Amino acid sequence: DNFEYHIKAEAEEPLSEDNVKLVTKAKTPYTLVFTIRNPMQKVDRFKVDCDIPGAVYKKSIQIGYNEEQEFKVDFTPKNGGRFLNAVTFTADNTSYFWYLITMDIESPAALRTYNISTEVRKPTVCKIEIDNALSREVSYSVVIQGDNLSGEATFIAYENCKTIYELIYYPFKIEERACKVGFLNKDEGELWFDINVNAEEAKPIKLNTLKAELGKSKTQTITLKNPLKKRAINVKCSYNPSSNFYVSHREFTIQPKQSFDVVLTYMPRELNRNESELITFTSTDLGDWKYM
Numbered sequence: 082d083n084f085e086y087h088i089k090a091e092a093e094e095p096l097s098e099d100n101v102k103l104v105t106k107a108k109t110p111y112t113l114v115f116t117i118r119n120p121m122q123k124v125d126r127f128k129v130d131c132d133i134p135g136a137v138y139k140k141s142i143q144i145g146y147n148e149e150q151e152f153k154v155d156f157t158p159k160n161g162g163r164f165l166n167a168v169t170f171t172a173d174n175t176s177y178f179w180y181l182i183t184m185d186i187e188s189p190a191a192l193r194t195y196n197i198s199t200e201v202r203k204p205t206v207c208k209i210e211i212d213n214a215l216s217r218e219v220s221y222s223v224v225i226q227g228d229n230l231s232g233e234a235t236f237i238a239y240e241n242c243k244t245i246y247e248l249i250y251y252p253f254k255i256e257e258r259a260c261k262v263g264f265l266n267k268d269e270g271e272l273w274f275d276i277n278v279n280a281e282e283a284k285p286i287k288l289n290t291l292k293a294e295l296g297k298s299k300t301q302t303i304t305l306k307n308p309l310k311k312r313a314i315n316v317k318c319s320y321n322p323s324s325n326f327y328v329s330h331r332e333f334t335i336q337p338k339q340s341f342d343v344v345l346t347y348m349p350r351e352l353n354r355n356e357s358e359l360i361t362f363t364s365t366d367l368g369d370w371k372y373m
Contacts (some may be wrong), residue, residue, distance in 0.1 A: 097167070097181040107161045107271055108189040113154040113182070117170070119144045120178055127170035133182065134159070142170070159270030161188035188263065194275040197250045200283040201368050202308070204251040209274055211246060211264060213238035219269050227260025227276065229253065236264060252280030253308070254368040285359065285371035291347035298348040305343065305362060305370060307335035314367055318343070320360040325349055328360065345372075 098118065105111045119125065126143045129152075136156040144150045154168065164184045171177040199205040213219055219238045223246070225231065232248045248262060257279045264272040293299040307314050318331050329344040345360070362370040 095178060098178050100181045100183055102183045102185075104185045104187070105158065106187045106189060107158050110155070110157045113156070114151055115180065116149050117144070117152045117180065118149045119146055119170075121172060121176060122146050124172045124174070124176070127172055127177075130169045130171065131166070133166045133184075138168075158184065158186045160265065160267065161186045161271060188271055188273055191261070191273045191275040194277060195248075196277045196279070197248075198279040198281070199250060199252065201252055201255060201280050202283060204249055207248040207250060207276065209246040209248055209262065210243050211236070211238045211272065212243045213240060215269075216240050219266055221264035221266050221272070224263040224265060225260075226262070227258070227278065229256075229278070229280075230260055230262070230276065232262075238264075248276070250278055251308070252278070253366065254280065255282055256280045282369070283371070285373045288345070288372055291345075293347055293349055295349055295352055298346050300347075301345045303343045303345055303360075303372060304340050305335060306340045307337060307367070309337050309366065311337055312366065313337055314364045316341070316362050316364045318360065318362050320358055324358045325356055326358045326360070 098120065099115075101113070101115045103111070103113060123146065125145050126141065128141050129139055131138050131154055133154060133156050136154050138152070138154045142150070142152070152168070158164075164186065166182040166184065167179050168182060169177055169179040195207050195209065197205060197207045211221075218240050221236045221238065223232060223234055223236050225248070229252045230248060230250055232246065236244075236246050238244045246264075258277075260276040260278055262274050262276055288301055288303070291299040291301060305316065313334050313336050315334050316332070318328050320326060320328065325348055327346040327348070329346070333341055333343075335341045343362075349356070357373060360372045
């Protein structure tokens with residue numbers, strides 16, 4: 082009897098000989114040195130390819146079967162992150178072996194430190210200077226690391242000049258901390274700046290003097306705003322209840338991006354007496370408003 086079989090085979094790509102791991106910092110020259118071994122019989126000359134951007138290396142090598150040899154790759158990474166690359170050694174008959182290169186690249190050190198200081202709920206602008214010495218403009222993606230900081234998501238640094246990026250700091254509570262701003266471009270790399278922010282307690286707001294006859298009253302409206310986009314805030318008012326000042330609302334809620342009016346009333350009980358009072362509105366989200 083005759084039996085006929087149809088056999089189907091599929092060739093797979095060879096696995097890497099090794100996973101070479103390295104840790105370095107962006108914009109810092111690095112020499113990668115690793116040991117290679119020739120796994121192919123009767124083949125001793127190979128063409129070399131490396132996909133690490135800007136890498137400098139030998140384009141061909143000669144190595145005997147099962148021999149080992151050091152191989153060097155010089156490069157300067159431009160951007161931070163984790164990258165998977167390869168160095169491939171190809172023979173004339175197109176057979177090859179390769180090494181996986183796993184790179185963990187840290188962002189470069191900050192070029193400069195900016196210090197920003199303001200009062201709570203008082204926005205201020207920090208002007209960051211970007212120097213572009215190239216004869217073409219460079220488009221950066223902007224990364225802002227820190228709350229209460231905002232700015233454009235992309236930035237154009239014009240050719241052969243210094244361009245200003247405006248970073249807005251709008252704090253809602255007392256704070257002092259360190260932040261960062263990065264400008265990222267695939268070809269030109271990363272520019273990082275340290276931003277130290279400091280928000281101080283806002284000075285009490287002095288209201289207009291209220292004058293009223295004995296037994297009569299005088300009023301003034303205080304408007305409080307909630308600058309938050311998605312969260313309502315609860316506010317409590319505190320002052321000396323035995324004084325001659327009265328507040329229309331002791332507790333209330335302000336919806337997102339809305340304002341709330343509180344009426345302050347003054348009703349004197351004695352003649353020719355100058356009176357003052359510190360009135361404080363407190364929110365766990367936005368801190369204190371103080372009026373006097």
